Amino acid sequence: MPLIRIINQQQTRFNKMTLRVRLTAWYILLLGVTLGLFSVYLYGLLKHNLSRQMDRTLEVTVSETLNLLIEQQGKIKLKHTLGSDSVIHNLTEAGFVVRLTSRDGNVWDGFGHYQLLPQFVSQEIGFTNIKAQDKLWRIYSLKISLLNTQGWLQVSQPLQSVSKTLDHLLALMLLSFPLVLMIAACGGLFLADRALSPIERIIRTAEAINQDEITCRINYQGSLDEVGRLANTLDRMLDRLQTALDHERRFTADASHELRTPLTVIKGRIGVTLSRLRSPQEYVNTLQQLDQEVDRLIRLANGLLFLTRLEQESLVTQTVELSHLLEILVEQLAPLAETKNIEIIQNIELNLIVYGHADYLTSLFLNLLDNAIKYTPNQGMITVTTALVDKGVNIVFTNTGLGISPQDLPHLFERFYRVEEARSRQTGGAGLGLAIAYEIARLHQGFISVDSQPNQITTFTVNLPFQ
Ligand code: ADP
Numbered sequence: 001m002p003l004i005r006i007i008n009q010q011q012t013r014f015n016k017m018t019l020r021v022r023l024t025a026w027y028i029l030l031l032g033v034t035l036g037l038f039s040v041y042l043y044g045l046l047k048h049n050l051s052r053q054m055d056r057t058l059e060v061t062v063s064e065t066l067n068l069l070i071e072q073q074g075k076i077k078l079k080h081t082l083g084s085d086s087v088i089h090n091l092t093e094a095g096f097v098v099r100l101t102s103r104d105g106n107v108w109d110g111f112g113h114y115q116l117l118p119q120f121v122s123q124e125i126g127f128t129n130i131k132a133q134d135k136l137w138r139i140y141s142l143k144i145s146l147l148n149t150q151g152w153l154q155v156s157q158p159l160q161s162v163s164k165t166l167d168h169l170l171a172l173m174l175l176s177f178p179l180v181l182m183i184a185a186c187g188g189l190f191l192a193d194r195a196l197s198p199i200e201r202i203i204r205t206a207e208a209i210n211q212d213e214i215t216c217r218i219n220y221q222g223s224l225d226e227v228g229r230l231a232n233t234l235d236r237m238l239d240r241l242q243t244a245l246d247h248e249r250r251f252t253a254d255a256s257h258e259l260r261t262p263l264t265v266i267k268g269r270i271g272v273t274l275s276r277l278r279s280p281q282e283y284v285n286t287l288q289q290l291d292q293e294v295d296r297l298i299r300l301a302n303g304l305l306f307l308t309r310l311e312q313e314s315l316v317t318q319t320v321e322l323s324h325l326l327e328i329l330v331e332q333l334a335p336l337a338e339t340k341n342i343e344i345i346q347n348i349e350l351n352l353i354v355y356g357h358a359d360y361l362t363s364l365f366l367n368l369l370d371n372a373i374k375y376t377p378n379q380g381m382i383t384v385t386t387a388l389v390d391k392g393v394n395i396v397f398t399n400t401g402l403g404i405s406p407q408d409l410p411h412l413f414e415r416f417y418r419v420e421e422a423r424s425r426q427t428g429g430a431g432l433g434l435a436i437a438y439e440i441a442r443l444h445q446g447f448i449s450v451d452s453q454p455n456q457i458t459t460f461t462v463n464l465p466f467q
Helices: 003-017 019-066 084-093 160-208 226-274 279-312 321-339 358-374 423-424 433-443
Strands: 069-072 073-080 097-102 106-113 127-134 133-145 148-159 320-321 343-346 352-358 381-389 392-399 447-451 458-465
Touching: 019 084, 019 133, 019 148, 019 160, 069 352, 073 097, 073 106, 073 148, 084 106, 133 160, 160 226, 226 279, 226 433, 279 433, 320 321, 320 358, 321 343, 321 358, 321 381, 321 392, 343 352, 352 358, 352 458, 358 392, 358 433, 358 458, 433 447, 433 458
Parallel strands: 343 381
Antiparallel strands: 069 073, 097 106, 097 148, 127 133, 133 148, 320 352, 381 392, 392 458, 447 458
């Protein structure tokens, strides 16, 4: 089988492994490599230190032995006094082998098992390793000279103790290595299991979600680590999706309801009219009523279309002369206000300029002014005021009249929400005007708020930033 195919097969198999196994495998691999490198370093360090330690003791033994030397008939020998004998005894007990030789290698004297050492002629001062009787010896040779007699002092110790310690360490490492890796693998699997268990829950929750049902949550209770934060973030995202879905469902239900009402009225009117022959005037009346209902349907469809466009559109801004725009709108609606004897008081600052969409802003202010006229009783009063505030301008519309109760206020900007359905429907409203105003203010990075109480002045405030 070609090598590439084998590698590909291995890769596919590895990709199929669970994250938990993969994490553990990487963990073991890294631990193995680290342990291996550390073991090699430890072994080398110990070997080096043990060798140095042995060399040091050989050097100390040499300097101690130098005090024990005497010259006898052209040879250098060990002196045997009470003090020196005890030193020789101690060094022999400690395993040192000391030998005194002539320059051509003849052994003059010594202590310890110095006969075991092979006869050799030292070439230079320093350390050498020599193999004798299956043992490796570390020998320190020193050229000595006493009363014109010259020779060599050789102090030695078997290297066995060092290699034994090193062998022990090696055996310990080789035995403990797989054991440590096995324990680490179990620990790694356990930890990966614990760390990834919320992910299992996330997967189960995600699988339970479908387009109609997104009520289930992960509800993670553990610590707020990365996985915990992911679980909480997903829960919050699901909350938002649920709100959007509920909103969408309510909107569809409300829109169907709003469309059905005029259609039912139209159907009913036609049915009644066709039930028998009518006079031409009766047909004209019916058609006029149908015309009104169709107008309502068109307004509704236009409102919905406009709202959808607002939601999808990103704003193209231009300079809008706000003061001028407000004055024109008030002027346009003044005849309508006059029909109800409503007085409109303007307090608009001159030369106010904002950046925005002129048509959308016109629509926003028209909605508010139109509502003010619609919901202000005859002989009432409307005011339009502007006020500069931090980084923007407030445009305040007030009107006298029935006011709005506190329980209605939070819902006022929702689509199709009407305070008094019958009254509002009579005035031709579909409950979309304020929702549209709200969207336009939001698109301009501004906001709209309302303040009112039953039978008190109603105030709508639009805030627009200058930039
Ligand atoms: P509509 O098209 O039915 O007027 P809106 O969204 O414009 O719908 O208004 C929602 C409701 O808020 C209306 O039904 C009305 O009861 C109330 N409302 C709006 N503007 C005023 C106002 N200026 N004064 C009193 N009530 C108002």
